[in-house]
Amino acid sequence: MxxxxxxxxxxxxxxxxxxLRLLWRARLQPAYLKHLGERFGSYxxxxxxPTIWLHAVSVGETRAAEPLIRALLAQWPEHTVVLTHMTPTGRATSKALFGNESRVLRVYLPYDIGWLAKRFLRHFHPDFGVxxxxxxxxxxxxxxxxQQIPVLLANARLSGRSARRYARLPALTRLTLGALSAIAAQTAADAARFNSLGARRISITGNIKFDIEPPADALALATVFRERIGPRKVILAASTREGEEALLLDAFATRAPADVLLLLVPRxxxxxxxxAQLVAGHGLRLQRRSAAGPVAAETRVLLGDSMGEMFAYYASADIALIGGSWLPFGGQNLIEACAVGTPALVGPHTFNFLQVAEQAIATGAALRQESLAQAIDTALGLLxxxxxxxxxxxxxxDFATDNRGATVRTIDLLRDIARKRPQTAGL
Incomplete structure (x- = not known):
C-alpha cells in the first residue's frame, strides 16, 4: 500500500x-465523451x-486478442467475456470483430484509482482476468x-526501453508484477526482461497475433478493392504515424511512375x-476509400479512411511499407502482411516488435530499409x-504458419490458473 x-x-x-485531455481529444473524436461514467466504474x-475479464487497451491489442477471445468463448461456454478498452477506436474494433456475439460485452476500464477498480470488479465479478x-x-x-481474482498477462512483450522505465520504480514494479498470477511472454527476450524486474511464474507462449486467420470477408473485400483499382500495382503504407506521411509523399511523388498507386492508411x-491535406499539398491526386466507384486512372494516392479493414488492405496490395518504423515510434505488427503473402518493408525503428521483425527479415519475408526514399526505390524494384x-x-x-500455436498454450495456462482459484473467492 x-x-x-x-x-x-x-x-x-x-x-x-x-x-481536460478527453475534452481536447473529443474535438476530433466525439466518441471520447461517450460512456464517460464507465471510466469511473459506473456501468x-x-x-x-459468470464472466471472464479481458483488457485490450486499443486497436492493436484488440485485434491481437481476437483468437484468444474466440478460444475463451469455446473453452468456457457458460461465461461472458467482458472486454475492456481505453480508447474509442479499440471499442469500435471490438464491435466490428464481435458485434454479433452476445457473450462479448465491451466497456471502458476505469482509471487506476483504488475505489474505481473495486467498483469495476464488484460490478462484473470476473472469475479471472487477462x-x-x-x-x-x-x-x-x-x-x-x-479479491483472489487470478490475472494473466497474455501475449506479454516488454521492450528494452520500457524495461528501463519500469526499473526506475523498482518497488512499485515488483509489487505490481507480483500481483499477476502468471505471465505468458511472447519471446525469451521478453521473459528475461520481465524476470529482471522481479516477475516470476513466466512462461514463453509465443505471439498470439500469428494465430489470427485472414477473415473470409476481408479477403472478399480485398478482391473488391482490386476491382476498383484495376491493373495498377499498389504500394501500401500501413498504419503510418505523424511525420512519416510527409517523408513518404516526398519520396513517392519524385520516384514512383503514374501506373503505381499509393494506398495510404494512417494509424x-x-x-x-x-x-488528405498533405497529399494535396504534394500535388498528388487523392481519392478516398470511403468514396464509391472505381479508382480513377489519374489518382495517385488512395486514402484508406476506414477502420477494421487492414487485412483487406494488406491482401489487396503488392508491397507493404510498415508504418511507425520510419520515425522512432517502435513500429507496427507485420504479421498480417506476412499471413496474406504481401512482402513487407520495415524501417530502422522496430523496437516494439523487434524479434518478429528480425525473424521475418531472416526468413526472407521482409526487408529492412533505412529511409522511406530507399523503401520506395526497393518497392519499385520488387514490382x-x-x-x-x-x-x-x-x-x-510460411513464417506466419510456422509460428502459430500461442493461443492454445495461453488457454492451457488459463485453465491451470482457473483450476487453482479458491472456491471462496469473490466480492
Missing amino acids: LHRLPYTLIWLFALPFVL RIRAPG IMETELWPNLLASCRR HPQRFDEV EQPDRHQAMAAAGR
Whole structure:
C-alpha cells in the first residue's frame, strides 16, 4: 500500500487534467465523451452469468486478442467475456470483430484509482482476468489480488526501453508484477526482461497475433478493392504515424511512375483529413476509400479512411511499407502482411516488435530499409522482379504458419490458473 500511495496521489492530482485531455481529444473524436461514467466504474450493462475479464487497451491489442477471445468463448461456454478498452477506436474494433456475439460485452476500464477498480470488479465479478501485452495497472491488480481474482498477462512483450522505465520504480514494479498470477511472454527476450524486474511464474507462449486467420470477408473485400483499382500495382503504407506521411509523399511523388498507386492508411482515424491535406499539398491526386466507384486512372494516392479493414488492405496490395518504423515510434505488427503473402518493408525503428521483425527479415519475408526514399526505390524494384516478389510472398506465408500455436498454450495456462482459484473467492 505504501508503495502505491504516491502513485495513487499522482492519479488524483492528474485526474482533472485527464478529463481536460478527453475534452481536447473529443474535438476530433466525439466518441471520447461517450460512456464517460464507465471510466469511473459506473456501468449500465450486466453479464447474465459468470464472466471472464479481458483488457485490450486499443486497436492493436484488440485485434491481437481476437483468437484468444474466440478460444475463451469455446473453452468456457457458460461465461461472458467482458472486454475492456481505453480508447474509442479499440471499442469500435471490438464491435466490428464481435458485434454479433452476445457473450462479448465491451466497456471502458476505469482509471487506476483504488475505489474505481473495486467498483469495476464488484460490478462484473470476473472469475479471472487477462491483460493483453503490457498494460500494468498497480491499483487494479492489487484489488484483484485482494479479491483472489487470478490475472494473466497474455501475449506479454516488454521492450528494452520500457524495461528501463519500469526499473526506475523498482518497488512499485515488483509489487505490481507480483500481483499477476502468471505471465505468458511472447519471446525469451521478453521473459528475461520481465524476470529482471522481479516477475516470476513466466512462461514463453509465443505471439498470439500469428494465430489470427485472414477473415473470409476481408479477403472478399480485398478482391473488391482490386476491382476498383484495376491493373495498377499498389504500394501500401500501413498504419503510418505523424511525420512519416510527409517523408513518404516526398519520396513517392519524385520516384514512383503514374501506373503505381499509393494506398495510404494512417494509424489514427482523427488524422485522415490532415493526411488528405498533405497529399494535396504534394500535388498528388487523392481519392478516398470511403468514396464509391472505381479508382480513377489519374489518382495517385488512395486514402484508406476506414477502420477494421487492414487485412483487406494488406491482401489487396503488392508491397507493404510498415508504418511507425520510419520515425522512432517502435513500429507496427507485420504479421498480417506476412499471413496474406504481401512482402513487407520495415524501417530502422522496430523496437516494439523487434524479434518478429528480425525473424521475418531472416526468413526472407521482409526487408529492412533505412529511409522511406530507399523503401520506395526497393518497392519499385520488387514490382519489376516477379520471381523475387513471389519468393518473399511465400516466405511470409510460411513464417506466419510456422509460428502459430500461442493461443492454445495461453488457454492451457488459463485453465491451470482457473483450476487453482479458491472456491471462496469473490466480492
